[in-house]
Amino acid sequence: MDIDKANKEATEKMIEARAVLVGLGKAKDVIPGMRENLLLHAGPPITWERASGPMRGAITGALIFEGKVRDEDGARALVENGEIELEPCHHHQSVGPMAGVTSPSMSVYIIENETHGNRAFSNLNEGYGKVLRYGAYDSEVQERLRWMEEVMGPVLKDAIEASGGIDIKALLSEALHMGDEGHNRNKAGSILYLKALAPHIARVSKDSAVAAQVLQAIGDNALSVLNPVMAACKVMADAAHGIAGSTIVTTMARNGTDFGIRVSGLDDQWFTAPAQIPKGLYFPGYADEHANADIGDSTITETAGIGGFAMAAAPAIVTFVSGTPKDATNATMEMYEIAFSEHRAFTIPSMSFRGTPIGIDLRKVVETGITPRVNTGIAHKEAGVGQIGAGLVRPPMEIFESALVAYAEKYDI
Amino acid sequence: MDIDKANKEATEKMIEARAVLVGLGKAKDVIPGMRENLLLHAGPPITWERASGPMRGAITGALIFEGKVRDEDGARALVENGEIELEPCHHHQSVGPMAGVTSPSMSVYIIENETHGNRAFSNLNEGYGKVLRYGAYDSEVQERLRWMEEVMGPVLKDAIEASGGIDIKALLSEALHMGDEGHNRNKAGSILYLKALAPHIARVSKDSAVAAQVLQAIGDNALSVLNPVMAACKVMADAAHGIAGSTIVTTMARNGTDFGIRVSGLDDQWFTAPAQIPKGLYFPGYADEHANADIGDSTITETAGIGGFAMAAAPAIVTFVSGTPKDATNATMEMYEIAFSEHRAFTIPSMSFRGTPIGIDLRKVVETGITPRVNTGIAHKEAGVGQIGAGLVRPPMEIFESALVAYAEKYDI
Numbered sequence: 006m007d008i009d010k011a012n013k014e015a016t017e018k019m020i021e022a023r024a025v026l027v028g029l030g031k032a033k034d035v036i037p038g039m040r041e042n043l044l045l046h047a048g049p050p051i052t053w054e055r056a057s058g059p060m061r062g063a064i065t066g067a068l069i070f071e072g073k074v075r076d077e078d079g080a081r082a083l084v085e086n087g088e089i090e091l092e093p094c095h096h097h098q099s100v101g102p103m104a105g106v107t108s109p110s111m112s113v114y115i116i117e118n119e120t121h122g123n124r125a126f127s128n129l130n131e132g133y134g135k136v137l138r139y140g141a142y143d144s145e146v147q148e149r150l151r152w153m154e155e156v157m158g159p160v161l162k163d164a165i166e167a168s169g170g171i172d173i174k175a176l177l178s179e180a181l182h183m184g185d186e187g188h189n190r191n192k193a194g195s196i197l198y199l200k201a202l203a204p205h206i207a208r209v210s211k212d213s214a215v216a217a218q219v220l221q222a223i224g225d226n227a228l229s230v231l232n233p234v235m236a237a238c239k240v241m242a243d244a245a246h247g248i249a250g251s252t253i254v255t256t257m258a259r260n261g262t263d264f265g266i267r268v269s270g271l272d273d274q275w276f277t278a279p280a281q282i283p284k285g286l287y288f289p290g291y292a293d294e295h296a297n298a299d300i301g302d303s304t305i306t307e308t309a310g311i312g313g314f315a316m317a318a319a320p321a322i323v324t325f326v327s328g329t330p331k332d333a334t335n336a337t338m339e340m341y342e343i344a345f346s347e348h349r350a351f352t353i354p355s356m357s358f359r360g361t362p363i364g365i366d367l368r369k370v371v372e373t374g375i376t377p378r379v380n381t382g383i384a385h386k387e388a389g390v391g392q393i394g395a396g397l398v399r400p401p402m403e404i405f406e407s408a409l410v411a412y413a414e415k416y417d418i
Numbered sequence: 419m420d421i422d423k424a425n426k427e428a429t430e431k432m433i434e435a436r437a438v439l440v441g442l443g444k445a446k447d448v449i450p451g452m453r454e455n456l457l458l459h460a461g462p463p464i465t466w467e468r469a470s471g472p473m474r475g476a477i478t479g480a481l482i483f484e485g486k487v488r489d490e491d492g493a494r495a496l497v498e499n500g501e502i503e504l505e506p507c508h509h510h511q512s513v514g515p516m517a518g519v520t521s522p523s524m525s526v527y528i529i530e531n532e533t534h535g536n537r538a539f540s541n542l543n544e545g546y547g548k549v550l551r552y553g554a555y556d557s558e559v560q561e562r563l564r565w566m567e568e569v570m571g572p573v574l575k576d577a578i579e580a581s582g583g584i585d586i587k588a589l590l591s592e593a594l595h596m597g598d599e600g601h602n603r604n605k606a607g608s609i610l611y612l613k614a615l616a617p618h619i620a621r622v623s624k625d626s627a628v629a630a631q632v633l634q635a636i637g638d639n640a641l642s643v644l645n646p647v648m649a650a651c652k653v654m655a656d657a658a659h660g661i662a663g664s665t666i667v668t669t670m671a672r673n674g675t676d677f678g679i680r681v682s683g684l685d686d687q688w689f690t691a692p693a694q695i696p697k698g699l700y701f702p703g704y705a706d707e708h709a710n711a712d713i714g715d716s717t718i719t720e721t722a723g724i725g726g727f728a729m730a731a732a733p734a735i736v737t738f739v740s741g742t743p744k745d746a747t748n749a750t751m752e753m754y755e756i757a758f759s760e761h762r763a764f765t766i767p768s769m770s771f772r773g774t775p776i777g778i779d780l781r782k783v784v785e786t787g788i789t790p791r792v793n794t795g796i797a798h799k800e801a802g803v804g805q806i807g808a809g810l811v812r813p814p815m816e817i818f819e820s821a822l823v824a825y826a827e828k829y830d831i
Contacts, residue, residue: 182597182734183596183597183598183605183606183734184595184596184597184606184767185596192596193596193597193606193609196606196609196610196612196613197609199609199612199613199616200609200612200637201637203612203616203633203634203637204630204631204633204634204637205630206620207619207623207626207629207633208626208627208629208630210620213620213621213623213626213629214621216617216620216621216626216629217620217621218617220616220620221616221617224613224616224617320767320768321595321596321767323767329770330767330768330771331770354597354733354734354736354743355733357742357743357744358743
C-alpha cells in the first residue's frame with residue numbers, strides 16, 4: 006500500500022478542483038435524494054432525542070417554513086414518529102453552516118467542480134441576528150426565510166445564470182489576499198461576490214426597488230459568500246474522497262452533539278465523538294455556560310485548506326474569534342504539521358505567498374497529537390436564541406484514533 | 419517656540435478629521451476659484467515649457483474634452499499665449515492622481531471634513547489602460563470621459579446624495595484590514611465603495627441597463643475609490659496646515675517634472691526639486707528608459723499616513739510594485755522613524771493593530787536622512803501613451819533641507 010501516493014492523488018484532486026457557482030434551485034429539484042419528508046442537517050447522523058437545542062430549533066423552524074408544524078412539539082412529534090426523516094447534508098452532496106437544516110422548498114446554490122465534474126449544494130445565508138441556522142425560528146426568522154425564498158432567490162438565480170458562473174475558487178484565492186480566511190471571516194469574499202453579481206442583479210431584477218434590496222442584503226452580510234464557499238470546499242473534498250489507501254480526511258462536520266470525520270480511503274464510514282464547546286469571544290451577556298457544543302458543516306473549509314488553516318492570512322480576525330495576530334500565524338504554522346501538502350491556489354501573502362496547509366493526514370494527526378484548528382460561530386444551547394459568539398475549537402482526538410484503527414483493519418496493516 | 423506642541427496639534431487634526439463623501443458636482447460649480455479658462459494639474463506650479471509628456475498629453479486631452487482644441491499644437495498655443503491658465507489642484511482644495519488635470523466641465527467628488535468643516539475635491543477615476551491621467555488623449559479616452567460625465571456622473575451624484583454620505587475615513591480603516599494600503603492598492607476599498615453605493619445606484623438609475631453599466635464600471639476598477647480617498651486625505655492634511663511653528667509636511671505632490679512639498683508652519687510656500695524616476699515593475703515591453711519622472715497628487719495618501727506608510731497592511735501589493743512582503747513591513751517600520759505620531763483610526767492588523775506612521779516631521783527627515791516612501795504608478799514619458807508600470811519612489815532630500823532652512827529663517831531659530 007503506497008499511502009503517500011494515494012494521499013498525493015487525494016490532495017492533488019482537492020487542489021485541482023475548480024469550483025464554480027453555476028446556479029440556484031429548490032433543494033427538492035436539484036439535490037440528489039432530496040424528498041418531501043426529508044430534512045438535511047449538519048454533521049454526522051442524529052436523532053431528535055440526541056439533538057441539541059439549536060438543532061431542534063432549526064428543525065422546528067424548517068418545518069414551520071414548510072407549513073408542516075406550528076411549534077417545537079409538533080416538530081418533535083413528526084420527527085419521532087418517522088413522518089419526517091433526518092439525514093446529514095453530507096449524505097446528499099450538501100453542506101450547511103451551523104445547524105445546516107435544509108428543507109425541500111429552500112433554494113440552494115449549485116456548485117460544479119469543472120475539473121472532475123462533481124456537484125455540491127448549500128442553502129442561502131440569512132445574515133446575522135436571529136437566524137434559523139443558530140436555532141431561532143420565530144416569526145422574524147420565518148419572514149426573513151420567506152423573503153429570501155420569494156424575493157432574493159429568484160433574483161440570485163437569474164443573476165448567477167446571467168453571469169455565466171462565478172469561479173468561487175478564484176474568488177477565494179483573492180479573498181485570502183484581502184484578509185479573509187474563508188470561514189469566520191468572509192468580508193472580502195462577500196463583497197467580491199457582490200461585485201461579481203451586482204451588474205447582473207440590476208439587469209435581471211423586475212424593478213429597481215427589488216434590485217436595491219437584494220444588493221443591500223448581500224452587501225450588508227459579510228457571510229453572504231460563506232455558503233457558496235462551503236459548497237465549493239465540498240466539491241473539492243468530495244473529489245478527494247474514495248481513493249483506496251488514502252488517509253486524507255475528506256469530511257469534518259458537527260451536528261451540535263457529535264463531531265464526525267470521514268476519510269478518503271475508508272468509504273462513507275463516520276468516526277464520531279462528543280463535540281466540544283468552542284473557546285472564544287461572547288456577545289455581551291453571554292458566557293461559556295450558555296454555549297452549545299460545536300455545530301455545523303462549515304468545517305468543510307478547514308478540510309479544504311482554508312478557515313482555521315489559513316488564519317495567517319486573516320490577522321484582523323482575532324478581533325472576532327479572540328487571540329492575537331501572532332496566534333493567527335501560529336495556527337497556520339501548526340496546521341502544516343498535520344497537512345499532507347501546501348495549496349497552490351490558496352496562498353498567504355504575509356508568509357511570502359506560501360500555500361495554505363491542505364489535506365489533513367490522519368497519520369500525522371495521531372502521530373503529532375495535533376488536531377485540526379477550526380474557526381466557528383457559537384450558538385446558544387437553547388432552541389430559539391441564536392448566535393452568542395465566535396471562537397476556536399478542535400475535534401476530539403479519539404475520532405482520529407478510531408479512524409486510524411479502522412484503517413489498519415481495512416488495509417490489514 | 420514649542421515645536422512639539424504645534425506638531426501635536428497638526429497631527430491630531432489629521433487624525434481627528436472625519437472625511438465624508440457628500441456629493442458630486444461640476445468643477446466649475448463647486449471648486450473654489452475654478453473658472454472657464456483654468457485647468458488644474460497635479461503637483462507644484464508648472465508651465466507648458468517645463469511640463470513633461472504625460473502632463474502635456476493630459477492638458478491636451480482636457481482641452482479636447484472641453485471643445486477648445488483638436489490636438490497638442492492647439493493646446494500648446496492656448497496655454498503658451500495665456501488664454502488657458504494652469505494652476506495646481508492643491509491651490510484649489512483639490513487633488514488629482516497622476517497628471518491630475520481637471521477641467522471646468524468635469525465632475526468632481528466633494529469631500530467634507532465633518533470635524534473641522536473644510537472641503538476637498540477630486541475628479542472621477544477612469545480605470546485602467548489608455549487614460550487621461552497618464553497623458554493619453556485619443557478618441558478612446560475622450561469617449562470614456564464623455565461616458566463618465568454624461569452617464570456615470572449623474573448616477574453617482576444621485577446615489578451619493580441618496581446614501582446620505584459615505585464615511586471615507588471609516589472605509590479606509592476597514593480597507594487597511596483587508597490588504598489595502600490605500601494608494602496603489604485600493605482593491606478592498608473600491609469594492610467597499612461599491613457595496614456602499616450599489617443599492618442607491620440601483621434605486622436612482624433611470625433604467626436597469628445604466629445601473630448595470632455603472633455597477634460594472636465601479637466594480638471592475640480596483641482604483642474606483644482612489645480619488646475619493648485622495649480628497650479625504652486632502653481634507654485631513656489641509657486641517658493640519660497653517661499651524662504656527664509646526665514642522666509637519668502637509669503637502670507632497672509631483673507634476674511630472676518637480677516634486678514639491680509644503681509645510682504646516684510655512685504658509686503656502688512650495689519647496690521643489692526635480693522629481694525622480696520610480697523603481698518598480700514594468701508592463702511587458704517597457705523599462706526605465708520609457709518612464710516619466712514621478713507624477714501626481716496621490717502622495718497626499720502618504721502625507722496622511724497611508725499608502726507607502728501603510729505598506730505593512732498590504733503584503734500582497736508586492737506583486738504589483740515589486741519587492742517581498744518583508745520589504746512591505748520594513749517600509750512601514752522605516753516610516754515610523756520620520757513620523758511624529760501613530761494613527762488611531764488607521765491600524766495594521768499584522769503589527770498587532772499598531773497605528774500607521776502619521777505626520778511627516780521635517781526635522782526627522784533631515785536628521786535621519788530618511789525620505790518618505792511613496793507608492794506610485796509609472797507613466798510613459800511621451801504624451802498619449804499611458805501607464806507602463808508601478809513602483810516605489812522617494813522625494814529628493816534637498817526639498818526637506820530647503821524647507822528646514824526656510825523654517826529656521828522664518829522662526830529665527
